[in-house]
Amino acid sequence: MSKQTIITADHLNATHLGEKIIILDNCEIVMSGKLKELRATQYSMPVYSNDIEAVPDGCGNIIIAPKLNYETVTDIIMHLSNQLNDDIKATVHGDTELVIEVNGK
Incomplete structure (x- = not known):
């Protein structure tokens, strides 16, 4: 049985490596796959x-x-x-909602 948790991308960390990640946009699935690598870049943007x-x-x-x-x-x-063993690079902002699916917990 798997457990699902909704978090924002800025709460993603190394403990989620190997877990299934689902990227949401307005509660709809945009992309999903197993997390292989994680990097973060922070910058200032004029508003x-x-x-x-x-x-x-x-x-x-x-x-x-x-x-x-x-x-x-x-x-x-x-x-x-993803399921076809394709590597996908996804860039999201820190406030993007993600679903973390943890198997066996």
């Missing part, structure tokens, strides 16, 4: 907010512009092996 700020335009004028903030994003890179 415009609803806040506005006064910014000089270089010509002596002041313009009103959306305030630019930065958001930290974690990309999880997973190598999965």
Whole structure:
């Protein structure tokens, strides 16, 4: 019998190697396979907010512009092996929902 747990990708760790991983998008299965390798990359991404700020335009004028903030994003890179023994590389954001299927627990 297998046990299924739903987690977000940023909670994936080395203890999940060898387990079946199902990637979800709006509760629908996008891809699944056995986790063979796991890497994470973290970077800052510019994001415009609803806040506005006064910014000089270089010509002596002041313009009103959306305030630019930065958001930290974690990309999880997973190598999965599917039923046909194909290797699949999947990149997901840290907030992507995954189903972990653990056999025998």
